[in-house]
Amino acid sequence: MSSKTENRVSHPWRDAALPLLTGGFMLAALIMIFFVVPNEKVQGVTQRIFYFHVHLAWMAFGGFGFVAIASAWYLKTGSPRADQLALANAEVGLLFTTLVLVTGAIWARPIWGVWWTWDPRLTMSVVLWAVYAAYIMLRRLGRGDEMITRYAAVLGIVGVLNIPILVLAIRLWRGVHPAVVISEDPEAGLKDPTMIWTLVIAGVAMALLFTWLVSLRARFAAIDDELETLHLEGESR
Amino acid sequence: MNGLDFLGYAYSAVWIAFFVYLITLGRKASRLEEEIRELKK
Numbered sequence A: 001m002s003s004k005t006e007n008r009v010s011h012p013w014r015d016a017a018l019p020l021l022t023g024g025f026m027l028a029a030l031i032m033i034f035f036v037v038p039n040e041k042v043q044g045v046t047q048r049i050f051y052f053h054v055h056l057a058w059m060a061f062g063g064f065g066f067v068a069i070a071s072a073w074y075l076k077t078g079s080p081r082a083d084q085l086a087l088a089n090a091e092v093g094l095l096f097t098t099l100v101l102v103t104g105a106i107w108a109r110p111i112w113g114v115w116w117t118w119d120p121r122l123t124m125s126v127v128l129w130a131v132y133a134a135y136i137m138l139r140r141l142g143r144g145d146e147m148i149t150r151y152a153a154v155l156g157i158v159g160v161l162n163i164p165i166l167v168l169a170i171r172l173w174r175g176v177h178p179a180v181v182i183s184e185d186p187e188a189g190l191k192d193p194t195m196i197w198t199l200v201i202a203g204v205a206m207a208l209l210f211t212w213l214v215s216l217r218a219r220f221a222a223i224d225d226e227l228e229t230l231h232l233e234g235e236s237r
Numbered sequence B: 001m002n003g004l005d006f007l008g009y010a011y012s013a014v015w016i017a018f019f020v021y022l023i024t025l026g027r028k029a030s031r032l033e034e035e036i037r038e039l040k041k
Helices: A002-007 A012-036 A045-077 A080-112 A120-141 A146-172 A193-236 B003-040
Strands: none
Touching: A012 A045, A012 A193, A012 B003, A045 A080, A045 A120, A045 A146, A045 A193, A080 A120, A080 A146, A080 A193, A120 A146, A193 B003
């Protein structure tokens, strides 16, 4: 890993393109959501939170997929880079899952009349939050212990089984969570083309933000590891 | 200016502040990586 770090000098994508694209797409999404897109006919202004909420949810679900892939990579190769990526994805995934639950509650209050209900999709989202939190707690408690890191990697792989259940929860069980993109009501849903564009731009912005945050977190994890190695080398001399 | 416009400006301001913070973090990471490279030499 140290030889890779030594070669790492110029990163135009990571240091310039990714931040600029994220900043631009997020600003464009905010302008579309608050100043351009029309109100949805049934839910009114409240529906606008959906442009954030849906993509936060997809990135939170996808984030655990990345945790599982990085964990499998770590178990196979023992690569510290894989381990750092798994933890970085889990931390950003936990943040996004928290925001999904918060934005969902803000939407639910005016639409359902309650902040929370034990709908299958909502319940499975809480389970996802708990799995993310369990993974991070395990990693924090067992800092430096290789066996605990391996246990956490197994949790990272097993925990991904929650994702298909979460995605299919609306179809598997009768819940109250809506399917807003494809609505059975001919008047409701994303009827205006700007709604679709807003959805796409917000989706790209959220995916870029997730990538940027994971990249930053993984870099700081790598720096921590490097400093610890240098510290140990210094002590052994 | 209605409430939605106000919310739009508020969110945009928060995003710009967060964006600047993330840029600062990125620069800090680059500086630390550079220092580690120097230490290794």
